[in-house]
Amino acid sequence: MSVVAGDPCFDRLRVSTPFRENYRQALGIRPGQKLIVVSSTWGRGSILASGESETDVLRRVLAELPVDEYRVLAAVHCNAWYGHGAWQLQSWLAPLTEHGLLLPVPDTETWKAALLAADGILGDHGSLTMYGIALGVPAVLGSFAESKVAPHSPMARLGKILPRFSAHRPLLPQIEKAAAVQQDSAELRQLRATVTSRPGESAVLLRRLFYEWLELPEPVAPARSRLVPVPSTVPVGYSSPAQRPVYASVASEKGRATVRRYPAPLQRRTMERHLSGAHLVADIDDPDAGWPRSADVLLMPLGRPHHVAGTVSWEAIAALYPGCALLALEEPEGGCLALLRDGVRLRARWEGRRPSWTSSAIAASVIHDHAMSTVGSPGALRVEVAIGAEAETGLLVVDAP
Numbered sequence: 524m525s526v527v528a529g530d531p532c533f534d535r536l537r538v539s540t541p542f543r544e545n546y547r548q549a550l551g552i553r554p555g556q557k558l559i560v561v562s563s564t565w566g567r568g569s570i571l572a573s574g575e576s577e578t579d580v581l582r583r584v585l586a587e588l589p590v591d592e593y594r595v596l597a598a599v600h601c602n603a604w605y606g607h608g609a610w611q612l613q614s615w616l617a618p619l620t621e622h623g624l625l626l627p628v629p630d631t632e633t634w635k636a637a638l639l640a641a642d643g644i645l646g647d648h649g650s651l652t653m654y655g656i657a658l659g660v661p662a663v664l665g666s667f668a669e670s671k672v673a674p675h676s677p678m679a680r681l682g683k684i685l686p687r688f689s690a691h692r693p694l695l696p697q698i699e700k701a702a703a704v705q706q707d708s709a710e711l712r713q714l715r716a717t718v719t720s721r722p723g724e725s726a727v728l729l730r731r732l733f734y735e736w737l738e739l740p741e742p743v744a745p746a747r748s749r750l751v752p753v754p755s756t757v758p759v760g761y762s763s764p765a766q767r768p769v770y771a772s773v774a775s776e777k778g779r780a781t782v783r784r785y786p787a788p789l790q791r792r793t794m795e796r797h798l799s800g801a802h803l804v805a806d807i808d809d810p811d812a813g814w815p816r817s818a819d820v821l822l823m824p825l826g827r828p829h830h831v832a833g834t835v836s837w838e839a840i841a842a843l844y845p846g847c848a849l850l851a852l853e854e855p856e857g858g859c860l861a862l863l864r865d866g867v868r869l870r871a872r873w874e875g876r877r878p879s880w881t882s883s884a885i886a887a888s889v890i891h892d893h894a895m896s897t898v899g900s901p902g903a904l905r906v907e908v909a910i911g912a913e914a915e916t917g918l919l920v921v922d923a924p
Contacts, residue, residue, distance in 0.1 A: 526732055529725030532635075533718055534748040536658060539639055542750065546640040550625065550633075551594070551757040553879045555914050557642035558594050559584065559698070560634075561665070564649030565602035568668025573647075580665050580688075581619055584645060586789040587694040587797055590623060590769065591782070591880050591910040596637045596758070598651055601629035622767060622786040627758040635751040643698050645688060648672050653681060656711060657718045661702040663688050677717040684710050693796060723748070766822055766884060768814040770801035773892035779907045779916070780889050787814065802891055803846070804884055817846045820887050824853045837864060849894065851887035859883035860924060861890045867900050870924040878915045885910070886919055893921065 539546075552558050561581055563570035570580050584595050597616065604612055609628070613620075620626050627633035638644075638655050644662040646652030648671060655662055665688045672678045686701055688694070705711055721728060726746040734741045768787040773780050787803060788811075805818035808827065815821055821844055840847055841864070851859040858872040871886040889908055894901040904921035 526728070527721060528728040528732060529721035529723075530719040531725040531729065531748065533654060533657060534723055534725045535751055536635060536638060536654060537723065538748050539635075539751040540658065542753075543639055545753055546636040546751070549754045549757070550596070550636065550640055552640060555878075555880075555911075556592060556594055558596060558637065558640050559588065559643045559645060560596050560598055560637050560641045560651070560655070560660075562598045562634075562644055562646040562649055562651035562655070563600060563603065563666075564647055564651075565600040565606065566671075568648065568666060568671055569600070569603070570645070570647050570665045571599065571603065573666035578615060578619060580645070581616070581624065582789055583690070583694060585619055585622055585624060585786060586791075587785070589783040589911065590786060591784055591885075592914065594623065594625060596625035596627070596641075598627070598634040598637055599629070600649060604629040618788070621763065622789055625758045627754075631754065631758075632752055633754045633758055636754050639751060643702060645698075648678060648682065652685075653678060653718060656681065656685075657715045659715075661698070661705045663697055663701050677714060680714055680717075684708075684714065695797070765806040765809050766824065768803065768805040768809060768818065769884075770798050771804050771820075771885075771888040772798070772801040773888055775892060775896070775906070778905075779909065780892065780919075781909050781911065782885050782888055783910065784885075784888070802848075802888070802895075804888060807844075807850075816844055818844065819846060819848050820884075820891050821847050821850045822853065822884055822887065823850060824883075825855070837862075837866070849887060849891045851883060851890075853883040857881040857883055857886065859886050859890075861887060861921075863894055863901070865900070867894075868924050869901065869921050871919055871921045874918045874920050876917075878917045880910050880914070881908075881917045886921075889919055890921055 561570060561584055573580060581597060616626055638658060641660045644652060644655040644660050645665045646662050647666040648668050652662055662685055664685045667682045669682060672682060726748045730746040769784040770787050771782060771784045773782050802819035803817060804820040805814040807815050807821045807823050809815050840850060848864055850862045853859055856873060861869045869890055871890055873881050893904050906919050907916040908919045909916045
């Protein structure tokens with residue numbers, strides 16, 4: 524006996540779409556940020572099994588997406604969790620969760636909330652990719668095992684329609700192109716209609732069937748799909764008290780500075796194209812001494828024992844940190860006191876309405892760019908700062924203390 528009873532999972536996702544902002548807030552996605560979901564099914568041919576190591580594709584995603592503009596969540600199939608064990612999977616991905624990767628555990632419905640909150644998907648032949656497309660989320664295939672997909676099935680059609688991730692081209696343009704092309708795709712509209720032939724009816728059809736089997740009368744209250752629960756915690760695997768080292772690039776033009784930052788430890792040994800012209804920013808107390816010793820900008824957060832501007836000796840700084848061009852002492856409200864190698868001191872402060880991303884580290888990168896591009900001693904500066912082309916700007920004022 525077979526019964527066509529719809530798709531209860533998709534019906535729950537669909538009725539939950541009006542609450543997208545609730546899911547984004549619960550996952551810690553700031554206004555203006557975009558969430559990329561990397562969906563990996565289990566077994567060979569999945570994203571986690573497609574590179575030289577389990578982290579290759581995920582590392583590339585985190586390395587190339589600006590940390591202030593994007594968050595990345597790995598939705599890993601529960602069979603992979605249980606097949607390898609939670610400890611093993613979390614150990615493999617620990618170098619990535621340390622740099623912001625969201626990794627929900629398999630016994631929650633966080634992956635559903637993530638799909639509802641997503642701005643893009645890097646997927647494979649697992650069902651999450653199809654659900655994402657059905658919800659209208661643009662997708663790129665990071666892997667696709669044709670041999671594991673039934674010919675002429677909706678998933679097989681999906682594999683022919685979606686673009687494949689190219690390891691030889693920058694990632695961000697591939698995601699942006701997919702979003703632009705798929706928005707009005709007639710092929711994808713037709714494919715969405717094949718996800719279920721009884722959209723929105725699964726709760727009614729399944730309850731009716733079960734009560735018929737039990738030979739009991741159905742309840743009077745109408746059957747309905749439940750909303751996807753809002754995650755109670757943000758699934759971050761690791762939080763460091765030190766500010767993690769980043770490469771920061773600053774593009775300045777006509778009173779505006781656009782800052783983009785990338786996690787330094789995840790970059791390859793050779794500088795990637797997205798790091799052209801970038802400078803290294805590191806916490807002065809980073810336990811990996813190689814980062815502060817080679818950093819262009821050193822950060823000294825509030826509350827550290829040595830956070831006293833008058834005691835800083837550039838001779839001592841130069842001896843311990845030969846790469847340093849600017850030492851930034853954090854101040855309240857995201858400002859900083861910047862001490863430059865030539866003895867110049869500048870104070871940066873944010874004025875007016877402060878976007879949620881403003882920080883002393885971003886202020887320090889803007890001052891560093893200002894100092895490097897100025898002939899002679901850098902003077903006062905008043906600039907609108909953004910962390911991306913579409914981001915809300917914050918007004919940064921830099922002058923002598």
